[in-house]
Amino acid sequence: MYLIDTHCHLHDREFFSEEQAEKMLENAHARGVRQVICIGTSHQDSLNASAFAESHQDVFWTYGTHPEASNDYEINCKKSKGLVAIGEVGLDYHYPGYDRDEQIRLLEESIDLAIKLSLPCSFHVRDAMSDFFSVVKNFPKLKPSVLHSFSDTKENLEYALENGFYIGVNGLITFAGLDCFKQTTPDFLDHCILETDAPFLTPEPNRGKINEPGNIADIATWLSRKLGVSEPEVAEKTTNNARKIYHLPNPEPAEPGARAEFS
Ligand SMILES: [Zn+2]
Structure with missing residues (x-):
């Protein structure tokens, strides 16, 4: 897979x-x-993501404004390729000086848009889980x-899982513990x-360097060790979950020299 x-x-x-982005896509395929x-992360940044996706096979994009930019935002998006x-989108109370009401308003408008376009959301939530859960309810x-x-906490993790959320796992798992991912209900x-x-x-093992999409392979390996399951199982399940949530098509056939499968 x-x-x-x-x-x-x-x-x-x-x-x-x-150039770097092109090279990194090649590295990822390899x-x-x-x-x-x-x-x-903003209206303009989303349009840039769209343009990049448009000119690259198997690159997709999302539209939204990061909660830290809630003081000045524009929402103007229709269904697009x-x-x-x-x-x-989400809530971030990590740094002092944030405006809670403004962030909540932006989050609500963003969820409205997702419902209108019949799309899922990718949520960024930091130090604000209980407000977040009461908004999405x-x-x-x-x-x-x-x-x-x-x-966040194991308690909030299980609440999220029980309520149908999917969890995005990244490099944090390789250096920040996150033992809460083990033995959850549901699985x-x-x-x-x-x-x-x-x-x-x-x-890990590339801490200190700039991150790039190819490092997903390292995250998959760490997650398989942490959960005590095989790499093929991690690849199979996480890829199928992503395909289901984001309605992704089959990827184009792998180019010569690229690795069609991770495991
Ligand atoms: Zn991000």
Whole structure:
């Protein structure tokens, strides 16, 4: 089975030059990572993600404004080619000075858009889980959605799993413990997808370097060790979960020299 990077910022020229991004897509293919989702963090950044996806096979994009940009945002999006979700949107109370009401308003408007376009959300939630859960409760029509970069309590994890959320697992698992992923009810692997969040959160063994989609292979290996299941099982389940949530097509046939399968 091949792998999917469900959350990265490869289109963002603040972090990656065009050449670097091309090279990283090649690296990803060489490690069995066949599809990539570029995540928008503002109206303009989402349009950039869309343009990058448009010009690359097996790259998809999302539309959304990050909660830290809630003071000045524009929401203007219709169904478009390669658009697979609304995000990243959510709540982030980590740094002092945030405006709670403003963030909640942006989150509610974003979920409204997701429901209107019949898309799932990719959620970014930091230090704000209880407000987040009370907001999403009011939107029963929202499609099963993803909590990206989860690093909260076991209690909140189980609440999320029981309520149909999928969990985005990234490099944090290789250096931040996250033992809460072990032995959950329902079973964690049935609700989990893989992401790099590149350029951030580079997994072991490449800490200190810029992150890239090919490193999904390392995250898959760590997750298989942590959960005590085989790599093929991790690949199979996380890829199928991502395909289901984001309605991804079959990838194009692998180019010569690329690895069609991770395991
Ligand atoms: Zn991100």
